[in-house]
Amino acid sequence: MHGIITIFKKELSDHFSSYRFLLLFALIAMVSMVTVYMAGLTITKELEGVAKPKFVFLMLFTSSGVGFSLTQFVAFFGPLIGLILGFDTINREKNEGTLSKLLSQPIYRDAVINGKFLAGAAVIAIITVSIVLLISGLGLIMVGVIPGIEEVWRIFIYLIISIVYISFWLGAAILFSILFRSVATSALAALAVWIFFSFFVPLGANAVANALTPDAGESDPDAVIKRAQIGKALSLTSPMELYTDSTATIIDPMRRTTRSFIQVGMMEQLSMARFSGPLSLGQSVLVVLPYIISLIAVTAICFAISYIVFMRQEIRSL
Amino acid sequence: MEQKPIIETVELTKKYNGQAAVDNLSFTVHEGEIFGFLGPNGAGKTTTLLMLMGLTEPSSGKARVLGVDPSREPIRVKGMIGYLPENMGFYRDLNAWQTLRYIAELNGLLPGVADERIESALRMVGLIKEAEKKVGAYSRGMRQRLGIAEVLVKEPRVAFLDEPTLGLDPDTTNRMIGLIERLCKEKNMTVLLSSHFLHQVQKICHRVGIMISGQMVAQGHMKELAEEMPETKDGYSLEEIYMKYFREE
Known part of the structure; x- marks a missing residue:
């Protein structure tokens, strides 16, 4: 046990004293502050003279002041944090x-x-x-609304999911650092996987869905639904999609399903229109629980693969 | 008086893809001895050391280090052995003190004990003045001495030194050799020294084993090996003995 603790302490102090960490932190802090500042401006402007909605504070995370919201930013650039922290974990020690x-x-x-x-x-x-915490403080000053208990809980769950999501990318980067001896190769491989899941899977999912349902159109509504289902199913292979869907539902109580409009059945649409209030926290979690569990599962699988590969490697080749 | 065996191997074999890197190796090292492990590059010296530490599984055969089977209880064995790898690396951003502190913590030493041992190890290898300097700025000789200090901090009963003098200038080499000899005497450490520099080994080793292509072709005291030479002539150097076996291959 003392082995893990000693290595943990050493790695942690290495991270904190590295320029890599400082740059990363500065960059992310800057972008988040700007995003939330702009979001705060938009929210205060929009809410002028209107009765205060129930969850104003959470809007800081979801409304997009500069073209993207904070949750979108983390979904897209969060992986880079994991990759940058992990891509040379093992192979640097091998090379040195x-x-x-x-x-x-x-x-x-x-x-x-x-x-x-x-x-x-x-x-x-x-x-x-x-x-x-930083942006919550900024938000408090900008919007002037104190978050309720439920909002705090939602932010807390959002944090947990984000940590798991970024840790998935850390696990992937560590795997590459075990597989490839060269630091540059593992960095490139990690970037390639990130680009694949962030850009190609969403595009590819649609392309495949279109190819599989060629006769979808106004004349064939079944095929349209099928196309949407296939596209959604394929895009869920990307951890980014899992993360985006689960955090969007957790952070926005008005979002009651992760499915697109086309996929929602007639009766469900009716009931959703009738009860238009926000979901309770428990219900929000319930909607995206499978997503969260899948996210934890892929993180665990990714780490397990690194673990097995590392344990089986010959010392001679280290 | 019966000498206590510290390291014992019986028909130890390691195969990589069907090719034997170490082939039916049997040898014994006794307590307080400096055993010179000789052989050309790729003879299987390092592989043998790795098997003795439980870092590589032997394909067949048995090994015992201080009575413990390294493939069964690698953690216990690794706790008792100080290992100086060939081309050993260091964390460049740490200074000597921090480097040794890390090793001490990995060995589960308490801070008080660790500090004492680190100080005495640094004194012994003569790095106490440079203890606050980052290892990245060290010369090759200093690094090698720091490597010895890492071994000392563990206060092991056995030390495996893999090519400890590789790439050192003659003066530093001599000092290194002297240091190893002192360790053996003062700390009663058993040393397994792998090298292909014959003169040095000759100076300090009590016994030598010559390894070629995974096999131990000769082992014993320097005198015994000299007697095996065809012509009887006084004062055979190890090199002559070594070259004899090497040519036979």
């Missing part, structure tokens, strides 16, 4: 010859990878929590 020394100490081999992953996850947690 410190890994064989580390492994010849009386620690289990998994202590190395566990300690490093936990340290990365801790850095991610610290970054996201401090950013959210």
Whole structure:
């Protein structure tokens, strides 16, 4: 056990003293502050002379003042935090010859990878929590509305999902750092996967859905629904999609389903129109629980693969 | 008086893709001894060391280090062995003190004990004045000495030194050799020294084993090996002995 703790402490202090972390933190803090500042301006302008809606504070996270909202920003650029923190975890130690020394100490081999992953996850947690606290403070000053208990809970759950999501990318980056000996190759591979899931999966999902339902049109409503279903199912293979859907529902109580309008059945539309109030927190969580669990599962799988590959590697090749 | 065996291997074999890197290796190292592990590059010296530390699984055969099977209880064995790898690396941003502190913590030493040991290790290798300097700014010789200090901090019963003098200038080499000899005497450490620099090994080793292509072709005291030479002549150097076996291959 002392192995994991020692490695965790060392990695954490390495992260905090690196320029990489400082730059990353400064960049993210800057963008989030600007986003929330603009969102705050928009919200105050829109709400002038209107009765105060129930969840004003959460609007800071969802309304887009500069073309994108904070949740969108994290969905898109959050992965970069994980990738940048993790892409040289193992191969740098291999290249510098410190890994064989580390492994010849009386620690289990998994202590190395566990300690490093936990340290990365801790850095991610610290970054996201401090950013959210910063922008909450800014939001309080800008909008002047104190968040209710439920809003605090929603932000808390949002934070947890974000940490898991970014940790998934950290796990992926660590996997590449084990698979590739060259630091540059693992960085490129990690970036390629990020681009694939962020750009190609959403585009590709639509393309495949269109190809599979060629006769969709006004004459064939069944095919239209089918097309939407296929597209959605395919796009859910991307962790980004899982994250976007789950956080959007958690942070916006007025969102009652993750499905698109086409996929919602007649009766469901009727009932949704009739009860137009916000969902309670428990119900919001229920809607996206499968998404959250899938996200945790892919993170665990990704880490498990790194773990197995690392445990099986020959020391000679380290 | 019966000497206590510290390291014992019986028909230890390691195969990579069907090719034997270490082939039916059997040898014994006794307590307080400096055993010179000789052989050309790629003879399987490092692989043997890795197997003795439980870092690589042997394909067959048995090994015992201080009575413990390294493939069964690698953590216990690794706690008792100080290892100086060939081409060892360091964290460039840490200074010597921090580097040794990290090693001490990985070995589960309490801070008080660790500080004492670090100080005495740094004194022994003569780095106490440079302890606050970052390792990235160290010369090759200093790094190698820091590597020895890492071994010392563990206060191991056995030390595996893999090519400890590789790439050092003659003066530093001599000092390194002297240091190793002192360790063996003062700390009663058993040393397994792998090298292909024969003169140095000759100076300090009590016994040597010559390894070629995964096999131990000869082992024993320097005198015994010299007697095996065809012509009887006084004062065979290790090099002559070594070259004899090497040519036979």
